[in-house]
Amino acid sequence: MEEYKIFIAFVTNLLFVMVLGWYFITNLQWYDYKLSRVVLKHHKPQWHFIYFILPFVAYYTMGQYFAIFFYIALLPAIFIWHRRLDKKLVLTWRVKRFLILLLSLVLFFNLLCTLKSACGTYSVFMPLALAYIGTTLIEKFLFMLYKKEAKKRVAEMSDLQIICITGSYGKTSIKNFVAQILSKKFRVYATPRSVNTIGGIVGDVNNSLPLGTEIYVCEAGARESGDIYEITTFLEPQTVVVGKVGAAHIEYFKSLKNIIATKLEIMQSPRLERAFIHTSVTDEPHAKVTFFGDDIQNLVATLEGTKFELKIGDEIFSLHTDILGEFQSMNIAVAVRIAKSFGMSNEEIIQAVKELKPVEHRLQMIKAGGKLIIDDGYNGNIDGMLEGIRLCSLHGGRKVIVTPGLVESSEELNLKLIHAINSVFDIAIVTGALNAELFEKNLDVKMKIMLPDKSKLVNVLAEETRAGDIILFANDAPNFI
DSSP, rough: HHHHHHHHHHHHHHHHHHHHHHHHHHHHHHHHTTTTOOOHHHHHHHHIIIIIIIHHHHHHHHHHGHHHIIIIIIIHHHHHHHHOOOSOOOOOOHHHHHHHHHHHHHHHHHHHHHTTOOOSSGHHHHHHHHHHHHHHHHHHHHHHHHHHHHHHHHOOOOOEEEEEEEEOOOHHHHHHHHHHHHTTOOOEEETTTTTOOOHHHHHHHHHHHTTSSSSEEEEOOOOSTTHHHHHHHOOOOOOEEEOOOSSHHHHHHHHHHHHHHHHGGGGGTTOOOOOEEETTOOOOTTTEEEEEEEEEEEEEETEEEEEEEETTTEEEEEEEEEEOHHHHHHHHHHHHHHHHHTTTHHHHHHHHTOOOOTTTTTTEEEEETTTTEEETTTSSSSSHHHHHHHHHHHHSOOOOEEEOOOOSOOOOHHHHHHHHHHOOOSSEESEEEEEHHHHHHHHSSEEEEEESSSSTTHHHHHHHHTTTOEEEEOOOOTTOO
């Protein structure tokens, strides 16, 4: 009987620590493996109390009854929590290394506890702490090797032109437009999706950058000072772009001045030949800088597409594209300037702009079941969301918006968004708890629907929308936010 109890305690402890480890590494992955962000910047800190702190306390206070709590309450709760996540843990090699090391440490400490007939904090806390410290050191070492290898690969491609793009808004759109236009004349490769961290870029160079590439286009994102500098000194781009800058991620940078300073780190590229900087960033003249943002005229942006004129020196380009959104004219304009700097003819550029394809989930028009759907799920800034709302106002039928509001932004900007929604939409569906209280209090539409998460969204849309409606998906924050 005693051996049976020891076995149950052994298995329970093993599963308990692995469950805590699964929760821990999932949160680390969401927040770029920054422990400080998981602890201090988590959007749902109550999860830490429910799924980590409370179970930890229960383990040391419930004694022999902990197994009942674990199997009946905690294990099912964690399973349901995981099932409901729309951004589940991705089993990368980094995650696998953490879980394997954690399992090894748990087995070692449990064996030690069994032999000494004494278990305490060490049997839970120590495996987790050592697994985190161990894998952090391993990843730092491996990253140094990967970065060195990637640096060597870039250096070997001596004729490679690198274009690096940063800014608060529009990085991915500019990257895609630049790549699409330049690909009409050059062998171009662009970083996929929203890969914009030093780790992502190093991995992309090592694993995906074709050796025959003539132009490599990538974007650089930041959460703190120094992030852009690290990417810039790694890639050493000859051409850089700083797009429009605003209060995105203000909670990390504290001030607009800090955001601008971080974005301008891109100017420190040792091989810098030319820079294109939006007028919202700075007006300080520089020999290698061309400013953009005030060079567009006669702009017409509807649900059918966008027309505008772009003045470059003494030339005026008359451009038309199926891309939706007034603000996209600015992103296309800088792509045109870059194409000119690479020697493309006016005719090649005008035709390339005409053939531009929309960036996925950024004011992407979809027609389904008689409904017009504007998928703007990857657009989380106020300018872009307001433009999506303006486009919906041009539609003659009912108007529906699905949004969690602005994330990592201010109450003032969310109120501005709510005011715009009130003036246009018939139905507002608010997803998530982040801005729920503010929206509940200030929304004034015919029908507002508050959803704690997106699990019931499909059913709600099926019940409340009909043919002839236009539906705007404005921002699509994962439900951990």
